[in-house]
Amino acid sequence: MNEKQMRKNRWQTTFFFIVIIIITYLSAAITNFHFIDSVKTIPKAFEWILSNLIVSMESLEKLPQILDKLGETVFMSIAATTLAAVVSLFLAIMGSKTTKVNNFFSAIARLIASFSRNIPVVAWSLILLISFGQNSLTGFLALFVGTVGFLTRAFIESVDEANQSSVEALTATGATYFHMISKAVLPQSLPQMLSWILFMIETNIRSATLVGILTGTGIGYMFDLYYKTMNYNLVALITLTIIITVILIELASNKIRRVIL
Incomplete structure (x- = not known):
């Protein structure tokens, strides 16, 4: 593979990567999804699971x-x-x-x-x-x-x-x-x-x-x-x-x- 073809492949990869980021951002904005807020709830979720989902006698x-x-x-x-x-x-x-x-x-x-x-x-x-x-x-x-x-x-x-x-x-x-x-x-x-x-x-x-x-x-x-x-x-x-x-x-x-x- 020559240098021109390698450069073309890099540009295509970069382009698709940018497109995916834009689509992800738009999807999050439309659905009001906040990644940081979601991550913050993970510890509380595990705490609830460990305190409620317990097999009793x-x-x-x-x-x-x-x-x-x-x-x-x-x-x-x-x-x-x-x-x-x-x-x-x-x-x-x-x-x-x-x-x-x-x-x-x-x-x-x-x-x-x-x-x-x-x-x-x-x-x-x-x-x-x-x-x-x-x-x-x-x-x-x-x-x-x-x-x-x-x-x-x-x-x-x-x-x-x-x-x-x-x-x-x-x-x-x-x-x-x-x-x-x-x-x-x-x-x-x-x-x-x-x-x-x-x-x-x-x-x-x-x-x-x-x-x-x-x-x-x-x-x-x-x-x-x-x-x-x-x-x-x-x-x-x-x-x-x-x-x-x-x-x-x-x-x-x-x-x-x-x-x-």
């Missing part, structure tokens, strides 16, 4: 109920993710350049993935809440729809990365379309797909807590209930159980990823 009496609701949330997340993975696999096969049947079905599959992925899970919860009301089905569908979009996109990329020589070799021998997918594409893509599924299970367990607040189900409902009644001891216990659960699932997921990848 009385709150531990509610632990069985909390674990029951937490289990409901975890299983709902797993069910939504696994069912979404099945649907996403079919959409990915139709949408991938390697395995697409025709351009029409490929465009439809990519459109479905883009539409469901670009609407946040919280927004899906609010949309479905109007139709299905506050129940477990609403939370399940919100997680399912959001997961389909993400996994379809991830699966398409996994299928596209499959070794083309295997596909071409099977095609040259007269193998059918389904043989080509089952013998060449899926064996190469499956480890990466399983890794994405595990990642989405972790993500959905976190999201399910927020979805539960909106749909009145699972551990999110209990959190919202005790928070509104200012029972901070139980809020602390619920938060602690969620954190421990997420960490344990993440550790198990990482170990499985190391085995399959």
Whole structure:
């Protein structure tokens, strides 16, 4: 890279840096956000947390109920993710350049993935809440729809990365379309797909807590209930159980990823 090009890159970097600063300043001014005042409140916030969010012996009496609701949330997340993975696999096969049947079905599959992925899970919860009301089905569908979009996109990329020589070799021998997918594409893509599924299970367990607040189900409902009644001891216990659960699932997921990848 010559000196002229390096100078151009420096100017571009400086320009974008200035633009980001201006946008940040304007955003803060419009929203009346004061960074220094926000920093000053941090010590008071930690002081409030340490003095209020304490797990008491009385709150531990509610632990069985909390674990029951937490289990409901975890299983709902797993069910939504696994069912979404099945649907996403079919959409990915139709949408991938390697395995697409025709351009029409490929465009439809990519459109479905883009539409469901670009609407946040919280927004899906609010949309479905109007139709299905506050129940477990609403939370399940919100997680399912959001997961389909993400996994379809991830699966398409996994299928596209499959070794083309295997596909071409099977095609040259007269193998059918389904043989080509089952013998060449899926064996190469499956480890990466399983890794994405595990990642989405972790993500959905976190999201399910927020979805539960909106749909009145699972551990999110209990959190919202005790928070509104200012029972901070139980809020602390619920938060602690969620954190421990997420960490344990993440550790198990990482170990499985190391085995399959």
